[in-house]
Amino acid sequence: MRYPKLRELKEAIRALIKGPYTQRFxxxxxxxxxxxxxxxxxxEEDCVGCGACAQVCPARAIEMKDEGDVRTLTVNWGLxxxxxxxxxxxxxxxxxxxxxxFDLAVVGSRQELSQKIEKKLLLCSCCGEAVATFEHILWVSKKLGPLTFANASLMLFYLGDLGLAQYKEGPPGSEAEFSRPDRIRVLCPRCRREAVLKS
Ligand code: SF4
Ligand code: SF4
Structure with a gap:
């Protein structure tokens, strides 16, 4: 016959005095x-809608969708x-x-196991592609400080937010040839490269 060890005896006595270790959940x-x-x-107030969380999620539980000028981020707790x-x-x-x-059980649809937030997108003033969310660009501008003025898109957006400049929002719907003044527009990286090369 094996006798209980001292540690087990100690635990049993402790449980008798202090109550069981298990919980009544x-x-x-x-x-x-x-x-x-x-x-x-x-x-939502601290999220700038950059989408980094969706990129690093190993289970693909965070979905990022750009439609028009709205970016939707959804976290699916079921995944x-x-x-x-x-x-x-x-x-x-x-x-x-x-x-x-941790208590996530639902009786209805799996859709209930999710949270969705929306952020407004800034679109390239040439091709209409999403550049980034407004909040993301503002966050980057503030982080860069004076270096913001090294990038025309950032500079225009930053000054526009302060009410000191105007930038054209949304797509113009044309594949216009770039000229030198087009460099000072809010452009996506692809259009900016073209603007610099062609102007
Ligand atoms: S999208 Fe929002 S939550 Fe996700 S990494 Fe960017 S700031 Fe953070
Ligand atoms: S959403 Fe869930 S699975 Fe995806 S990174 Fe966050 S904690 Fe991990």
Whole structure:
């Protein structure tokens, strides 16, 4: 016959005095540890819509879709593996944060297990391609400080946001030949290269 070890005896006595180790969830709410990785949630006011989280997500649980001048970011908790990569690689560090929520069961559709946010896109004034979201460009401008003025698109947008310049928003719908003044327009990288080469 094997006798219980001292450690097991100690645990049994402790459980008798202090109560069982197991919890009465779901009858009693469970509070996870501070470092627990639960449901990732977008914090819309801190997210600039850069899409880095969608690119690094190994489970492809974050979807990014550009339609017209709107970028939609959706996090699907049904696909999420709670790895924390989205939070770790978030541009602002606060745009998507893993909460302590783990009880995600739903009785309805899987669509309920998602969160969607929308951001306004800045479009190239020549071809109409998305350049980036307004908030992303503003974030980059502020980060760069005076270096913002080294890039015409950033400079125009930055000054436009301050009400000191006007930039043409949206696609002109023409494949016009570039001339020198076209360099000072909000352009996507491809059109900027063409503008520089052709003008
Ligand atoms: S926690 Fe991991 S799997 Fe879940 S959304 Fe973030 S990066 Fe994707
Ligand atoms: S700011 Fe953060 S949460 Fe928002 S799109 Fe970029 S990486 Fe994702």
């Amino acid at each position: 779901p009858y009693v709410a469970h509070k996870p540890f501070d470092s627990f990785r639960g449901k990732p949630e977008f914090h 999420c593996i709670f790895c924390g990569q989205c939070q770790a690689n978030c541009l602002t560090g606060k745009g998507i944060v893993l909460s302590q929520e």
